[in-house]
Amino acid sequence: MRYSYGVMDQKNILIYKPQLFQKTDDLLIFPTTDYRKWHSNITEYIDALFQLNAHNDSIDVDNLNLALGILFNIDLEMQSIFEVDKKMDHSYFYVSQVDEKYKKRETEGYGRYMYHIDRNVLKITPMLKHKHLMEIVDYAHRLWAKNDKSAFKVKKRV
Amino acid sequence: MRASQAVPFGAMAILYHPKLFSQHEEVIIYERDEFRRTFSSIRNCIQEIFLKNHQLNQQQNRRRLMGEWIWIMKQVHIINNDLEDFFTETPCQGYMDTYMHNLVESTEEGIMESLIFDDARALTLDLL
Numbered sequence: 001m002r003y004s005y006g007v008m009d010q011k012n013i014l015i016y017k018p019q020l021f022q023k024t025d026d027l028l029i030f031p032t033t034d035y036r037k038w039h040s041n042i043t044e045y046i047d048a049l050f051q052l053n054a055h056n057d058s059i060d061v062d063n064l065n066l067a068l069g070i071l072f073n074i075d076l077e078m079q080s081i082f083e084v085d086k087k088m089d090h091s092y093f094y095v096s097q098v099d100e101k102y103k104k105r106e107t108e109g110y111g112r113y114m115y116h117i118d119r120n121v122l123k124i125t126p127m128l129k130h131k132h133l134m135e136i137v138d139y140a141h142r143l144w145a146k147n148d149k150s151a152f153k154v155k156k157r158v
Numbered sequence: 159m160r161a162s163q164a165v166p167f168g169a170m171a172i173l174y175h176p177k178l179f180s181q182h183e184e185v186i187i188y189e190r191d192e193f194r195r196t197f198s199s200i201r202n203c204i205q206e207i208f209l210k211n212h213q214l215n216q217q218q219n220r221r222r223l224m225g226e227w228i229w230i231m232k233q234v235h236i237i238n239n240d241l242e243d244f245f246t247e248t249p250c251q252g253y254m255d256t257y258m259h260n261l262v263e264s265t266e267e268g269i270m271e272s273l274i275f276d277d278a279r280a281l282t283l284d285l286l
Binding site (some may be wrong): 002003004005006007008009010011012013015018020022023024025026027028029030031032033034035038039041042043046049050053058059060061064067068071074075078079080081082083084086088103105121127 | 159160161162163164165166167168169170171172173176178179181182183184185186187188189190191192193196197200201204207208211223224227230231232234235236237241243244245246247248260264268281282283
């Protein structure tokens with residue numbers, strides 16, 4: 001995502017990397033300290049969710065409610081982004097120290113069912129083609145045999 | 159948080175609400191559409207989780223909880239990725255948008271006239 005820092009200079013803003021933005025773009029501008037604080041608040045909540053996931057092997061209803069509470073807080077934090085009067089607590093900034101391995105996404109069973117998902121594709125040789133043909137012919141023979149019997153029975157009844 | 163929209167003008171950006179910021183304050187600048195894209199993606203993920211929970215409550219089916227938890231963590235993973243997107247410089251969809259070469263030269267007066275000097279509170283979530 002394109003972003004740049006800048007500094008307030010009289011009524012306008014000096015952009016440090018003006019080459020990123022085009023003439024027709026609309027810009028959104030936040031004060032850096034407030035924005036960093038807002039971002040760190042949300043990362044703190046997200047890390048809490050990852051911890052919750054790591055601590056519990058089996059999730060029960062209480063943990064789900066806790067997670068939903070955290071998510072609700074994130075939603076509140078996001079809704080309050082444009083509230084001018086809201087004052088932020090700058091006494092600390094959260095820096096995420098959660099190990100990357102806890103943030104990894106869980107696999108969706110691909111590892112276990114790998115052999116079922118990627119099946120080997122056979123090369124079709126003339127021999128195989130012939131075999132396949134004969135199988136169809138056999139199947140057709142069986143069907144004909146069935147049909148003959150039923151037809152015979154019907155004829156007898158009449 | 160204080161926030162304002164702006165229009166780029168050369169190496170400068172002309173603000174809608176310059177009174178909000180103090181002199182020599184450091185600011186961070188985003189492209190509005192790109193910011194909206196990631197911001198609304200995070201909010202949508204959260205909304206989806208709430209809806210899913212509502213569904214679970216209605217069905218009174220707590221046995222499905224384990225399966226749903228994996229799904230929830232999947233959404234959380236997407237939220238985390240989007241959050242990291244705010245401070246990474248790797249290209250996102252915004253870079254792939256078409257660029258129209260604009261021959262009209264912008265003047266500072268022209269921009270100042272077109273700005274809307276409303277109340278600063280006019281900037282709401284609907285605008286994103």
